[in-house]
Amino acid sequence: AAFNHQHIFIDPEPDTSVSLAERQRLFKLPRCSWADYNTELISEGGGVFSRQAKAIKLSPNIATMLQTDVPQLTSNELIQRLLQMPVDLLWNGGIGTYVKASQENHADIGDPANDSLRINGNQLGCKVVGEGGNLGCSQAGRIEFAKHGGLINTDAIDNSGGVNSSDYEVNIKILLNQMVAHGDMAVQQRNQLLASMAEQVSQLVLAQNHHQSQVLSIANNRASMQLDNHIRLIHRLEQAGYLNRTLECLPDDTALAERARQQRGLTRPEIAVLLAYSKIYLSEQLNAAHISADPHLSKMLLSYFPSPICDDYSAQLDQHPLRQEIIATHLTNTVANRMGPAFCNSISEETGVDTVEVVKAFLAASAIMAVEPLWHELDRVGLALDYNHNLHLQQNIQNLLEDTTLWLLHHQRGVAIEIMVATCQPAVFSLLEQLPQYLDEATLVQLEQRSQTLAAADIKAHLGRQLVYLNHLYNGLDIALTAQQSDVALESIINTWFGLYNLLHIDWLTISIDNLPTHDVWQRKARFNLKQELEASLRQLTTLVTKDSTQIFNAEDWQNRHRNVVSRCCDLFTQLKRSQQVNLAMLSVAVKEITNLQANHG
Numbered sequence: 001a002a003f004n005h006q007h008i009f010i011d012p013e014p015d016t017s018v019s020l021a022e023r024q025r026l027f028k029l030p031r032c033s034w035a036d037y038n039t040e041l042i043s044e045g046g047g048v049f050s051r052q053a054k055a056i057k058l059s060p061n062i063a064t065m066l067q068t069d070v071p072q073l074t075s076n077e078l079i080q081r082l083l084q085m086p087v088d089l090l091w092n093g094g095i096g097t098y099v100k101a102s103q104e105n106h107a108d109i110g111d112p113a114n115d116s117l118r119i120n121g122n123q124l125g126c127k128v129v130g131e132g133g134n135l136g137c138s139q140a141g142r143i144e145f146a147k148h149g150g151l152i153n154t155d156a157i158d159n160s161g162g163v164n165s166s167d168y169e170v171n172i173k174i175l176l177n178q179m180v181a182h183g184d185m186a187v188q189q190r191n192q193l194l195a196s197m198a199e200q201v202s203q204l205v206l207a208q209n210h211h212q213s214q215v216l217s218i219a220n221n222r223a224s225m226q227l228d229n230h231i232r233l234i235h236r237l238e239q240a241g242y243l244n245r246t247l248e249c250l251p252d253d254t255a256l257a258e259r260a261r262q263q264r265g266l267t268r269p270e271i272a273v274l275l276a277y278s279k280i281y282l283s284e285q286l287n288a289a290h291i292s293a294d295p296h297l298s299k300m301l302l303s304y305f306p307s308p309i310c311d312d313y314s315a316q317l318d319q320h321p322l323r324q325e326i327i328a329t330h331l332t333n334t335v336a337n338r339m340g341p342a343f344c345n346s347i348s349e350e351t352g353v354d355t356v357e358v359v360k361a362f363l364a365a366s367a368i369m370a371v372e373p374l375w376h377e378l379d380r381v382g383l384a385l386d387y388n389h390n391l392h393l394q395q396n397i398q399n400l401l402e403d404t405t406l407w408l409l410h411h412q413r414g415v416a417i418e419i420m421v422a423t424c425q426p427a428v429f430s431l432l433e434q435l436p437q438y439l440d441e442a443t444l445v446q447l448e449q450r451s452q453t454l455a456a457a458d459i460k461a462h463l464g465r466q467l468v469y470l471n472h473l474y475n476g477l478d479i480a481l482t483a484q485q486s487d488v489a490l491e492s493i494i495n496t497w498f499g500l501y502n503l504l505h506i507d508w509l510t511i512s513i514d515n516l517p518t519h520d521v522w523q524r525k526a527r528f529n530l531k532q533e534l535e536a537s538l539r540q541l542t543t544l545v546t547k548d549s550t551q552i553f554n555a556e557d558w559q560n561r562h563r564n565v566v567s568r569c570c571d572l573f574t575q576l577k578r579s580q581q582v583n584l585a586m587l588s589v590a591v592k593e594i595t596n597l598q599a600n601h602g
Contacts, residue, residue, distance in 0.1 A: 001065075001082045004094055006051060007034035008078055012061040013043040051075040076117040083119050090126040092136030099124060101140035109138055121145035131155040139249040139269065146267035153216060154272045160212065164205045167329075172197070172309065175320050184316070193308060200306040207379070211337040216272055218395055219340045223265025228520045229342035230266050230274060231256050236345050237277050248273045260519070271341065278341040279332050282355060286328040289356045296363070296417045297327060304330040335362055338375075339398060347402070350524065351409045358405065361412075364420040365404035368428055369473060370466070371397050377463045385457035396470050407477050410532065423484060428476035430490055435469055438498040475501070478535050486543045496553040497542045503555045503566070504597075505573045506538060509590060512582050526584055530591060537594040544598060562597075569593045 002009040011019060022041050026032045034048045042048075045061025055072045063069060066081045073081065083090065083098060092098065097111045099121055106115040121137065121144030129137065129145065129152040137145070142152050176193065179185040185193075219226060234250060237243035245252065250270055251259065259265065266274070291297045301317055302310045304326055309317065320326065335344065339362070347358045366372065374397060378390055385393075412420045436444060447468045454464035466473075475497075483493045501507065513531050518524045545553060559566050572593055576586055 086125040093132040099137035099141040131158040142269040275341040283332040292324040361408040427480035431476040499555040
C-alpha cells in the first residue's frame with residue numbers, strides 16, 4: 001500500500017516480480033503518478049483510489065488485509081488504517097508529519113494539512129520506520145514508537161547518504177576546479193574523471209552510512225549498560241553549549257535517573273541525536289587542534305578521497321583549501337561510526353587526556369589489532385552470517401579497541417602512533433600464531449566450533465581465526481611491554497607469561513573483573529584500576545621469573561619450587577570460584593595475592 005496527496009494505492013496480494021517491473025516502468029517516466037499504474041496488474045480487490053472521494057468502498061480483499069469488517073472508509077480513515085497495519089516497513093518518502101507522540105497535540109506538530117490522518121507512535125503497526133523525507137515523524141513520536149519495540153533512527157540519519165554524497169561532490173569539484181584554474185587539467189579531462197569516479201564515490205558513501213547505522217544498532221543493543229556514559233555525554237555537550245535537551249526531546253535528569261532505576265537506556269532515536277551532536281563536538285575539537293599538521297593524522301585525507309584522486313593527484317590534495325576540515329570530518333566519522341557517540345568523552349574522562357590524544361590512541365589500537373581487514377570481511381559476507389552473530393562480533397571488536405585504547409593511554413601516552421604500533425604489534429601477531437599451544441583443550445574445542453560457524457559464512461580462514469581469538473589478543477600488549485622492559489626474547493616472554501597465566505587462573509580473574517558492574521564512572525574507575533593492578537603484577541612476575549632462569553619456563557617445576565606461596569594463592573582462587581557472586585573486594589584480595597608472589601619469589 002502507498003499514498004500521497006492525490007491517491008491511495010492498494011495491492012492486497014501482489015505478485016512481487018510483476019509489481020517491481022511496473023514500478024520500474026513508472027520510475028523511468030519523466031512525470032508520473034499512481035494514476036499511471038496499470039491497474040490490470042493489481043491483485044483482486046485492489047486499486048488506485050482518489051483521496052478526493054467522499055468514501056472508499058472496501059473490497060473483501062482489502063477488508064481482510066486491514067483486519068476490519070466496515071464496508072467503507074473515508075480516505076483519511078483508510079490512511080490511518082494503513083499506518084496501523086502490521087507490516088515490516090513503513091517508508092516515508094514525501095512531505096508531511098504522519099506520526100506524533102501521545103502527549104503531543106496536532107498544533108505542536110505544525111502540519112495542519114495532515115492533522116486528520118496523523119496517528120501516535122504507539123499506534124504504528126510496522127516493525128521498522130524509514131524516513132526518506134524530512135519530519136515524517138516528530139522526535140517524540142519516534143521515541144514513543146521505539147519504546148514500544150519499533151526500530152527507527154531519525155530523519156537526519158536516514159537521509160545522511162544524500163548529504164554525504166553532496167559533500168564528496170563539492171570537495172572533489174573544489175580540488176579539480178582549482179587544478180583547471182591553474183592549467184593543470186583541461187575541463188574535458190575534469191568531466192571525464194568525475195564521471196569515472198561515480199561508482200566508487202557511491203560505495204564510499206554507502207559504506208560510511210552503513211557503519212553509522214550499524215554503530216547505532218550496537219549502541220541500542222547495549223543502551224542500558226551505556227546509560228551512565230550517555231548521561232555524562234549529555235552533560236558535557238550541554239556545558240559546552242552544543243545541546244539543547246528540551247529542543248531535542250532528550251529526558252531530564254529525573255527521567256534519566258528513573259531509567260537507570262529500571263535498567264533501561266536511551267532509545268535508538270535518542271542515541272541517534274547524541275551521535276549527531278557528539279560528531280559536531282569532536283569535529284570542532286579536532287579542527288581547533290590543527291590536526292592537519294600531524295603527519296600521521298594528515299594521511300586520513302588519502303583514505304577519504306576515491307583512489308583515482310589519491311593515486312594521481314596526492315600532491316594537489318595537500319593544497320586543498322578544505323584540507324583541515326576534511327581530515328577532521330573524516331576522522332570524526334572513522335571514530336564515531338565504529339565506537340559510538342560516548343567513546344571519546346568516556347575515555348577522556350577516565351584518563352584525563354584530551355580528545356586528540358584519545359583519537360590517536362584509537363588509531364594506534366586499530367592498527368595494532370589489525371581490525372580493518374576484519375571490518376571489511378564482516379561487511380563482505382553481509383547477511384551470510386547471522387545478523388545477531390555479526391553484531392556480537394562487531395561488539396567484540398569494539399570492546400577490544402576500547403581496552404587497547406585505554407591501555408595505550410596508560411602506558412604509551414604522548415608516544416607517536418607509529419612507535420606505539422611498532423612496539424606492540426609484533427607481540428600481538430606473534431601471540432595470534434602461538435595461542436593454540438597455550439590454551440586448554442576445552443577452550444580450543446569451543447574456539448574451533450566458532451571457527452566452523454564463520455567458515456560456513458564464507459569468512460576467510462585467517463580472518464575467522466583472528467575473530468575467534470580476539471578476546472585473547474589484548475594480552476599481547478602486556479607481553480610486548482614486558483619484553484621491552486626486560487630485554488628478553490619475545491618467544492621466551494610469551495612462554496613464561498602464559499605458563500603463569502594458566503597456573504594462576506588469570507583468565508578467570510580477568511573475566512571476573514570485566515564482569516564487575518560499571519553503572520557509573522566510579523565503578524568503571526575501580527574496575528579499571530584493579531585490572532591495571534592485575535596486569536602490572538603479572539608483568540612484573542613474568543620479568544622476575546624470566547630473569548631467574550636460563551631454562552624454558554616449566555610451570556610444574558616453578559610451582560614445586562614455590563609450593564607454599566603458590567598453593568596459598570591457588571587455594572584462594574579455588575574458594576573464590578565456588579562463590580556464587582564475586583565482588584570487587586574479593587577480587588582485590590585475589591589480585592593482591594599475585595602481587596605478594598613477587599615478594600616471595602626467590
